[in-house]
Amino acid sequence: QVQLVESGGGLVQAGGSLRLSCAASGRTFSSYTMGWFRQAPGKAREFVARITSTGHYTYYVQYADSVKGRFTISRDNAKNTVYLQMNSLKPEDTAVYYCAAMESGGNYKDPASYDYWGQGTQVTVSS
Numbered sequence: 001q002v003q004l005v006e007s008g009g010g011l012v013q014a015g016g017s018l019r020l021s022c023a024a025s026g027r028t029f030s031s032y033t034m035g036w037f038r039q040a041p042g043k044a045r046e047f048v049a050r051i052t053s054t055g056h057y058t059y060y061v062q063y064a065d066s067v068k069g070r071f072t073i074s075r076d077n078a079k080n081t082v083y084l085q086m087n088s089l090k091p092e093d094t095a096v097y098y099c100a101a102m103e104s105g106g107n108y109k110d111p112a113s114y115d116y117w118g119q120g121t122q123v124t125v126s127s
Contacts, residue, residue: 002026002101002116009097009121012089016125020084022099022118030077033102036084037111038095038123045098047109049073049084062108067093089125096120 008020022034035050051073052060061073072085082099098120106113 002029002032004099004101004116004118006097006099006118006121009123011124011126014089014091014125014127016089017085017087018089018123020086020097020099020121020123022082024080024082024101026080029080033108034073034075034082035100035102035108035114036073036082036097037100038093038097039120040095045111047111048097050108051075051082086123091125091127093123094125095123097123
């Protein structure tokens with residue numbers, strides 16, 4: 001069982017930055033692929049970014065096209081934490097952001113592939 005707790009959300013002006021953190025419980029954090037998703041009001045939950053587990057020689061990261069070049073996902077296995085650095089924020093980035101952990105393989109863009117979820121943190125970008 002893994003528990004995930006997000007933090008770092010808030011209100012920011014367009015063009016600003018925020019850094020989200022997701023702290024995980026458990027000793028096997030390094031074995032999980034970690035993802036960030038977001039959900040705006042009235043919309044489906046959508047993929048933002050993911051970072052692979054340390055089972056790989058190097059980390060692999062993928063991003064949604066809408067955030068590529070502006071957001072950066074990273075992880076610190078010593079701290080059981082995954083981060084999402086968000087720069088050049090836009091009003092359309094406004095959403096509740098969730099981190100998620102994937103135990104086994106699957107479509108990393110599909111929320112159904114993830115086994116554990118945090119409670120979410122609100123990000124609001126004003127114009």
